Structure formats: structure tokens, C-alpha cells
Amino acid sequence: MPNHLKIATWNLARPRWGSWNKPGILTKLREVDADIWILTETNSVISPGENYHEPVATQPEASHTKGENWTTIWSRYPIQQTLATRDAEIAVCAEVDLGNSIGRLVVYGTIITWANDGVWSKEAKKWQRHYESIAWHSEDWATLSQNASFCVAGDFNETLSGPFDYGTRQGRALLQAALDRSHLTCVTAGSELGYNIDHVCLSADWAKRVVDVNKWQAFREDGKPVSDHHGITVRLSLD
Numbered sequence: 001m002p003n004h005l006k007i008a009t010w011n012l013a014r015p016r017w018g019s020w021n022k023p024g025i026l027t028k029l030r031e032v033d034a035d036i037w038i039l040t041e042t043n044s045v046i047s048p049g050e051n052y053h054e055p056v057a058t059q060p061e062a063s064h065t066k067g068e069n070w071t072t073i074w075s076r077y078p079i080q081q082t083l084a085t086r087d088a089e090i091a092v093c094a095e096v097d098l099g100n101s102i103g104r105l106v107v108y109g110t111i112i113t114w115a116n117d118g119v120w121s122k123e124a125k126k127w128q129r130h131y132e133s134i135a136w137h138s139e140d141w142a143t144l145s146q147n148a149s150f151c152v153a154g155d156f157n158e159t160l161s162g163p164f165d166y167g168t169r170q171g172r173a174l175l176q177a178a179l180d181r182s183h184l185t186c187v188t189a190g191s192e193l194g195y196n197i198d199h200v201c202l203s204a205d206w207a208k209r210v211v212d213v214n215k216w217q218a219f220r221e222d223g224k225p226v227s228d229h230h231g232i233t234v235r236l237s238l239d
Contacts, residue, residue, distance in 0.1 A: 004211065005098065005238055008034035009109070009153040009198050010231035014041045016065055022046070024226040028218035032233055036096065037074040038109035038153040040198075043067040048074050056082050056094040071109040071154060080104065086140050093144055102238055105206070106144060110154040112137060112175070115166075127168055130157060134171065138178035145182040145203065152184060153200040155229065160189035166197055188213055188232055200234045209236040 015022050022045065029037070029048040037048050044057070044067040056079060057072040071092050073079075078097045083106065085091035091110035098105055113133045118124030141152060158167035158175055179186060185207035188199040193215045202210070214233045218226045 002035075003238055005036070005209075005236045006032075006034040006233055007036045007038070007107075007151065007153065007200055007236070008032055008231060008233040009038040009040070009155075009200055011040040011111075011155045011198055011227060011229035012042045012046060013227040013229065014065075014068060015043050015046060017043070017045050017067055019043075024218050024220045028216075028226070028231070032216070032231065034233060035076045036107060036151075037072075038107065038200075039072045039074070040070060040109070040111050040155045042069060042072050044069070044072075046072075052076055053079050056092050058090060058092045059088045061089050070111055073107055073109050075107070083144055085110075085144075086136050091137070091140065095148075098238070103149065106148045106150050108141065108144060108150070108152045110137065110152070112154075112156045112158070114157045127171060130171055131174060134174045134178055138174075138181055141178060141182040141184065145184070148203075149206055150182065150184065150203045151200065151206065153198075153232075155197060156199045157197050159195060159197055160186055160199065161191040161193070163195075165195050187234055193232075196230060196232065198229055198232050200232060202234075202236075206236065209238070211235045211237050 052074045055072050055074050058070045060069045073094050075096050080095045080097050083093040093108045096105050113129050117129040184201040186201045187210050212235050215230045217230050
């Protein structure tokens with residue numbers, strides 16, 4: 001039985017088939033070598049390797065290009081079942097079996113929508129849909145976290161430590177209330193990570209297992225990043 005579990009999340013900025021950033025993404029996925037991946041703004045052409053079980057992915061939207069979807073969970077450990085979420089195009093949930101000595105971890109991957117969702121089409125005001133997104137996520141987490149060790153990860157579109165470069169005071173308050181409601185600790189909210197809107201949150205018992213948290217980026221040959229988001233890795237003790 002391994003002594004540690006690595007959970008990582010990364011927003012891939014919507015890579016396409018044959019995309020210039022695909023080789024850099026795949027190289028970084030293999031380098032980080034996480035046991036559980038929560039990839040957002042991803043594509044079915046992106047895989048962390050052969051030693052993973054069949055991925056659990058959200059349903060693609062009609063507006064997406066070939067292979068695209070918002071969220072995918074990859075796991076080296078067996079996935080016992082998938083659990084329904086309130087929005088199957090945005091959020092995905094899977095129960096992962098980590099073995100007899102540890103038990104099961106329910107993993108929830110998602111994107112909490114950004115500031116300007118619906119703004120340009122004049123269907124919403126800035127941040128309106130972000131707040132609405134937090135509200136339905138709160139309901140989802142409260143339901144799915146009952147009697148379960150729970151992990152929520154993905155793109156939250158909120159910086160949770162100063163300087164607060166993206167997000168709003170109201171959004172952070174709503175998000176913290178949603179986490180508190182489901183007894184979740186955001187282990188990536190520390191200021192030592194600097195600017196970051198991608199997060200990993202864990203049930204209190206699992207938050208105590210955290211050994212370290214790292215932020216990283218991947219680059220293509222000309223030095224440009226392959227995504228406009230940093231990746232995040234959380235390493236936990238299984239002892």
C-alpha cells in the first residue's frame with residue numbers, strides 16, 4: 001500500500017485535437033504523476049497515462065469542439081460508482097476506493113463559473129452567475145458529502161488569500177459558507193501559493209492528512225505557458 005496519495009487539479013484552457021499545447025500538457029501530466037486528477041476545460045484527447053481507470057467526465061456542451069468537456073476525473077484507484085450532480089455539463093462526482101485500510105473518498109470535480117458569464121449577452125450582471133453557481137454547488141456538496149470522506153477540486157474563479165486579485169468579497173463569503181456547510185477545508189487557500197483560483201478542498205479528517213501543497217506551470221518550447229492556469233498538487237499521508 002502506498003504511503004502517500006497525490007491529488008492534482010489543472011485547468012487546461014480548452015485544448016483541441018492537434019492543439020499546439022497538447023504535447024506540453026501530456027508531458028506535465030506524466031511528470032506530476034498524480035494518483036487522482038481533476039482536469040477542467042479539458043478534452044478527451046488528454047490522458048495522464050495508461051495506469052488509470054476509465055475517466056469520469058461531464059457531458060459536453062453543444063458549443064464545444066470535438067472531444068471537449070468541462071471536467072474530467074482520472075484515478076489510478078478503482079472507481080466504485082459515479083454520483084449524479086446538479087449540472088452534468090459542469091460537475092462530475094465519483095466514489096474512489098483507496099483500499100481496505102483507508103476506505104473510500106468521494107471526489108467532486110467542477111468549475112464555479114467566472115465573472116462575466118452571461119454579461120456580454122446581457123443575460124446577467126457581472127458576478128451574478130458566479131454567485132448562483134456557488135449556491136447550487138453548496139446544495140450539491142451538502143448532499144454528496146453526507147457520511148462520506150469528501151474532496152472538491154477544480155476551478156473556483158476566486159482567490160482565497162491576499163492579495164485578492166480575482167473574485168469579490170461577497171463571492172468569497174458565499175464560498176466559505178458553502179464549504180463550512182459541508183465541513184470542508186480549502187487546503188489551497190494559503191497565501192504561500194500566491195495568486196491562485198484553482199483549489200482542492202477536503203473533509204476535516206482528510207485535511208489533517210495533507211503533507212504539502214504545490215503550484216506549478218507547464219511551458220512549451222518557446223517559453224509560453226500551455227495554459228493560463230497553474231496546476232495544483234496536494235500530497236496526503238495514507239499512514
